[in-house]
Amino acid sequence: LTARADIEQSMDSSRSPSNDSAFLDDFAMMSTFGATGGGGVDRQAATLEYGRARKWLAGWLAGRGFRVERDRIGNLFGFLELTPGAPYVLIGSHLDSQPRGGRFDGAYGVLAAAHATDRVRNRYQRNGTRAALNIAVVDWFNEEGSRFQPSMMGSAVFTGKLDLENALNTSDAGGISVREAMSAIDELGSNRIGSENVVAAAYVEIHIEQGKTLEKEATDIGLVASTWAANKYEIEVLGAQSHTGATDMEDRQDALYGAALVVAAVRDIADTFPGQLHTSCGQLTVFPNSPNTVAGKVRMHLDLRTSDDPILVEAERNLRQRCAAIELKANVKIDTRRSHSWSANHYQLEGVELARRTAEDLGLRHMEIRTRAGHDSTNMKDLVPTVMLFIPSVGGISHSELEYTADPDLCNGVTMLTELLARIAAGELAGTVSGPRP
């Protein structure tokens, strides 16, 4: 336990004002890539602005001696080898954003990971102790799923939940594939995912809450204990294109009218499970989308998200019943395909407990929390012991330029992440180190 003792001696140094201001300066710099007039960022996956943010991060990491590599789906890693041959704790989040999204969602977690890793490395350099785990900072490709579906794409490929070729061949609305878009910004690597020289033993991620709980409870750190479940659907409503003025109402097969009834029905379904079910349609595209033409086709994406798996089953049943009724009412055909899904799952209890002890040692207010949003940790927790942390998010507003977290909360988060990472690198998270401690 020599390493742990040494690190505890240096705990305070990671909370220094100079560390805080270095982080905030870098965060301001990172927020310039794709900056919008409203204080957010527009940095969708594989866009030019996304590539610029990544190049800046890669330079930051390389400048501090991290070995930077992209894998074949374009996840970006900054490897820090502390103990040759030891497995890695991965730590990160995502640099991509929603269109006109916030500057904190994802980007905060990546930069916090980079700073935390750098601070932990400095401790080891000062102390000369031997770490149980190496560290890799990671920027997962396409967590947002706004341009290319599904969301959490890079971590899904990394964890073997999504086929690499399928992911690379996925196209955006303009017909550009992930392969083409990522090659164009030179962000695809040639390395095998999970290659032999990188054995992942744990994963850590910090993120803004995107909810109001921490703010309401005046709490610094959320210890994410479990996820909500989610079903995502791709829906196609098929009607018949015709003239808006001339066509008799009874002859209409109006795909947009059908789609509108689906959007309204989906909201009604949420009302049947107050507080336990979130339903949404965020994307809806009309064909041919001309003012004087009844729509022949509408494509839409629906979300059903819930605290409890059985509610999801019931909600899906309800959705399918209502779609069948709408087919008759609007004289359209509705194809419903579940395209992405995850269950309500727990994060490993040992991780939550380690994070709780760390927050207590640091004097940070903490509470257990659930995540309603999906994160790359949702994928990673099924592969390795995973710890997910939240910091407060003002008003819970996210996927919006209005997204905001105050500087002290940002800095508390980096301090917490640093200390947690130090302890995990020292071998304190059960299940991450096999055999005798070094």
Next chain:
Amino acid sequence: LTARADIEQSMDSSRSPSNDSAFLDDFAMMSTFGATGGGGVDRQAATLEYGRARKWLAGWLAGRGFRVERDRIGNLFGFLELTPGAPYVLIGSHLDSQPRGGRFDGAYGVLAAAHATDRVRNRYQRNGTRAALNIAVVDWFNEEGSRFQPSMMGSAVFTGKLDLENALNTSDAGGISVREAMSAIDELGSNRIGSENVVAAAYVEIHIEQGKTLEKEATDIGLVASTWAANKYEIEVLGAQSHTGATDMEDRQDALYGAALVVAAVRDIADTFPGQLHTSCGQLTVFPNSPNTVAGKVRMHLDLRTSDDPILVEAERNLRQRCAAIELKANVKIDTRRSHSWSANHYQLEGVELARRTAEDLGLRHMEIRTRAGHDSTNMKDLVPTVMLFIPSVGGISHSELEYTADPDLCNGVTMLTELLARIAAGELAGTVSGPRP
């Protein structure tokens, strides 16, 4: 009345099989510009395919000795001067189409006008008589209003209902203006509209019905006696962008949910006036349109069209009441702007009567009919005596690749149009010739 007598002698020649096949061959050729796999055309205003169709038409007209000119909004004219100094009867329709539209809507009327004019010219050349009116074939710019709003743009500028500069500055969804798009395909002219050397005295247009009445009644020619009234609206629904998973349902200001309720409400309003009110939303665009983001804004175009002006007043009142209720229910703001409007109006009775006599003389079955769709004749009838003719349209399907009219109906229409044009050129339409007949 010498001219009339001479023309009657040659009536039969315009119905010849060789004339019919020449028309059908040209119509097949015209249908290749922007042809779609499904048998329609995609030839929206000011696109490359639209430019190609126009160049072909211009070549056709020039090759037969017509003087071809574009005006400053890009209406294309083929002038045939029979009697120097006489006013003109304009005859035409539009070459632009809806996205994935039919090949008959508009294009049929332009080509029928060109063939009819050519046939009438041949009669005058054979007979050596003097016409009361000159003839100009016209392709009105942007009748469809799919890419640039409002519809019937070229004839609206020509008739002084729409300001030239406003029209030229109108942009499509990609921010390209009419001026830019039409300049790019070299289809803007420099001539003043309604210039001194072109005094319009009458207008004639033939079009497919885009309804089922003629087909149901087994009638060859519709004599359009009046229009339906129409109000068109640009609606913006304003909400607040947020996360689809994390945002509490009660905090949502979901612009797409609000828009969906408007689409459903608009359909409900139609049900309160069965058979007398057509309501539609054909265009709806979501911002930012990402699967995981609650929409912050939706823009949509609505149509209300009715047989009787008072119904339109009542329907608009109903629409505004429902929008106010939806604002509360969906927690959004709805801005409703009436962007284009026309009343239920009659075409000049003299024109209907002249067309009726012509159809009788030709042995064509005919009936009076109303048009639910807007046409360039809707604008022109407010400027000069205007005659509008319909031919049958199978199943009334229009603004669709499935739009279809059989060859015999197409040829009957050209025969009818030729004879009507000959009589108008001879001075038989009251109000078109001032002073003593030539």
